Amino acid sequence: MPEQPEMTIQGWGPGSSRVATVADAGEGAEETGGGLELTRDPELPLPKAARRHLARELGWTPRATPPVAVGEIRLAPSRLPDDVRAALAGLLGEEHVRTDRESRLRRAGGKSYLDLLRRRGGDASDAPDAVALPGSTAETAVLLALCSERDVVVVPFGGGTSVVGGLAGVDPDDRPSLSVDLSRMASVSDVDVASSLVTVGPGMRGPALEEALAEHGLTLGHLPQSFEFATVGGYAATRSAGQASTGVGRFDDLVAGLTLATPSGVLELGHPPASAAGPDLLGLALGSEGALGVITEVRLRVRPRPRTAVYEGWSFRTWEDGLAGLQRLARHDLLPDVVRLSDPEETRANLLNAGGAGARLLRGALRARGRAEGCLLVVGWEGLPPLVRARRRAAVGVLREHGAARVGRRVGESWRRHRFAAPYLRDRLMDAGLLVETLETAATWSALPAVYDAVRRALRESLGAPGRQPLVMSHVSHGYATGASLYVTVLADRDDGLPLQQWLGAKRAATDALLAAGGTLTHHHAVGADHRPWLEREVGPLGVDVLRAVKQRLDPRGVCNPGVLLPD
Numbered sequence: 001m002p003e004q005p006e007m008t009i010q011g012w013g014p015g016s017s018r019v020a021t022v023a024d025a026g027e028g029a030e031e032t033g034g035g036l037e038l039t040r041d042p043e044l045p046l047p048k049a050a051r052r053h054l055a056r057e058l059g060w061t062p063r064a065t066p067p068v069a070v071g072e073i074r075l076a077p078s079r080l081p082d083d084v085r086a087a088l089a090g091l092l093g094e095e096h097v098r099t100d101r102e103s104r105l106r107r108a109g110g111k112s113y114l115d116l117l118r119r120r121g122g123d124a125s126d127a128p129d130a131v132a133l134p135g136s137t138a139e140t141a142v143l144l145a146l147c148s149e150r151d152v153v154v155v156p157f158g159g160g161t162s163v164v165g166g167l168a169g170v171d172p173d174d175r176p177s178l179s180v181d182l183s184r185m186a187s188v189s190d191v192d193v194a195s196s197l198v199t200v201g202p203g204m205r206g207p208a209l210e211e212a213l214a215e216h217g218l219t220l221g222h223l224p225q226s227f228e229f230a231t232v233g234g235y236a237a238t239r240s241a242g243q244a245s246t247g248v249g250r251f252d253d254l255v256a257g258l259t260l261a262t263p264s265g266v267l268e269l270g271h272p273p274a275s276a277a278g279p280d281l282l283g284l285a286l287g288s289e290g291a292l293g294v295i296t297e298v299r300l301r302v303r304p305r306p307r308t309a310v311y312e313g314w315s316f317r318t319w320e321d322g323l324a325g326l327q328r329l330a331r332h333d334l335l336p337d338v339v340r341l342s343d344p345e346e347t348r349a350n351l352l353n354a355g356g357a358g359a360r361l362l363r364g365a366l367r368a369r370g371r372a373e374g375c376l377l378v379v380g381w382e383g384l385p386p387l388v389r390a391r392r393r394a395a396v397g398v399l400r401e402h403g404a405a406r407v408g409r410r411v412g413e414s415w416r417r418h419r420f421a422a423p424y425l426r427d428r429l430m431d432a433g434l435l436v437e438t439l440e441t442a443a444t445w446s447a448l449p450a451v452y453d454a455v456r457r458a459l460r461e462s463l464g465a466p467g468r469q470p471l472v473m474s475h476v477s478h479g480y481a482t483g484a485s486l487y488v489t490v491l492a493d494r495d496d497g498l499p500l501q502q503w504l505g506a507k508r509a510a511t512d513a514l515l516a517a518g519g520t521l522t523h524h525h526a527v528g529a530d531h532r533p534w535l536e537r538e539v540g541p542l543g544v545d546v547l548r549a550v551k552q553r554l555d556p557r558g559v560c561n562p563g564v565l566l567p568d
């Protein structure tokens with residue numbers, strides 16, 4: 001099994017800051033050659049043009065705001081009772097129960113802007129009291145029963161990439177907390193090529209899984225931006241969506257079954273290929289965020305590795321033209337596997353951040369076509385060559401009808417090569433005194449324009465001040481016949497005095513605004529601790545009661561990740 005390196009404590013990436021590349025399309029993939037670098041090596045500074053653009057747009061003065069040394073991060077002593085520790089060590093083995101500083105710090109919180117601010121500022125008050133590493137479903141079930149009996153909170157830990165406070169371990173009763181790290185359960189246990197099914201441990205990360213599947217000519221094709229670190233169990237627990245989810249489906253669509261260990265016993269859920277035996281209980285575990293128990297095994301639907309991949313860039317004159325074009329593609333089931341339409345702000349920022357001769361050429365080509373201010377669309381098709389050709393031909397006709405101009409393969413290929421690089425860039429921007437965060441929602445095609453306007457207005461009003469404006473950049477991705485998700489990246493001059501409050505206020509305003517305009521609370525980041533005050537707005541009071549009743553049955557003492565999902 002390939003090595004799965006630990007993540008750095010105060011930012012993104014393993015010890016060394018290399019950018020991930022994935023062996024995506026299979027043999028026969030079209031080679032489109034070098035190309036435009038939309039994101040540079042993480043060690044390099046932002047291109048000057050991008051820095052000037054940000055300083056002008058934001059009223060930001062670049063300044064050094066480095067994190068405190070890891071050794072200075074404050075960590076309270078572990079509160080795990082000695083006898084519980086001994087019982088866990090008896091169950092799992094001494095080496096799989098840890099209370100040392102590094103193990104606890106590495107499982108403190110996730111990777112949201114708020115998480116990073118805390119860790120960079122030396123605060124690890126959300127660190128677990130101990131870390132346990134079970135090796136099987138049976139061990140996990142016994143561990144959960146023990147923790148329930150002894151009132152120890154259990155927070156499942158996959159890759160630690162939650163961006164909604166999913167790992168904060170908040171407990172109204174302030175009981176000791178145990179991070180249950182699934183990294184020992186990280187292998188493929190069964191491959192059924194004939195049925196396109198594989199069974200995988202929850203701690204397996206994307207790169208290791210794709211590598212194992214490639215040996216059988218298979219792929220899962222789930223590629224979130226957190227691909228390098230996020231795990232199969234985390235994907236299932238948060239209902240994640242990958243960059244190609246328009247084509248291959250969201251992670252929920254890829255799960256054929258799973259095992260959920262709870263304090264009350266073990267549930268085996270999902271019956272491929274299909275069953276009509278009452279409501280599908282699998283849906284209760286997907287998106288359960290550790291609040292109902294620990295996912296200890298996942299059965300996934302896989303597919304043959306694509307024989308070809310075509311990625312390219314297009315440019316629309318306006319955002320409205322772009323949305324109309326995508327909507328039309330969606331209605332006729334012609335959406336490519338990857339669809340990403342950037343608004344004018346995101347398009348401009350991407351072009352400025354791109355370095356090298358390729359970027360200059362592209363900027364020139366766009367200007368020549370009167371598209372310097374347009375909206376960039378990246379599209380990608382993968383699969384069997386004749387199908388890719390036919391789907392592309394049909395989609396291209398629609399794009400042209402909506403006034404899109406083709407800007408070529410280099411743009412698409414460059415996006416593909418650098419699509420996992422943005423989190424590294426975020427660390428550098430934070431080092432220079434910036435607020436950098438993202439949020440996401442989904443809306444029907446009819447509601448999308450209003451949601452887009454509402455979120456942008458709310459963020460601008462909340463983060464704007466005399467001489468200071470946030471930069472709000474959006475893109476639409478993950479298309480459906482009924483609508484699409486909207487992903488928003490915000491950059492602003494950080495309020496060094498009250499940085500947490502600055503973002504909390506903006507996030508509150510944006511969430512209220514997007515819900516009022518008809519957006520969903522989240523399209524793929526999940527609820528966590530950050531969104532739970534709004535859950536009732538989406539599922540209603542009776543919906544919350546139903547979830548509470550299920551939790552009460554599976555987790556009667558409320559030890560399973562009590563700080564997420566359900567409102568207080």
Ligand SMILES: Cc1cc2nc3c(=O)[nH]c(=O)nc-3n(C[C@H](O)[C@H](O)[C@H](O)COP(=O)(O)OP(=O)(O)OC[C@H]3O[C@@H](n4cnc5c(N)ncnc54)[C@H](O)[C@@H]3O)c2cc1C
Nearest residue numbers: 158159160161162166224225226231233234240241290295
């Ligand atoms: C830079 C960056 C980019 C991202 N890009 C995307 C993206 O493109 N698409 C997307 O959907 N998300 C994205 N995310 C969010 C995050 O990666 C996803 O939510 C991911 O699914 C979390 O997986 P994980 O293994 O890291 O889970 P963790 O962060 O470890 O846990 C997430 C939640 O699930 C629970 N959990 C974890 N494992 C289990 C388990 N085995 N059983 C029960 N509960 C469990 C945890 O307790 C927690 O509440 C991104 C995050 C970052 C930081």
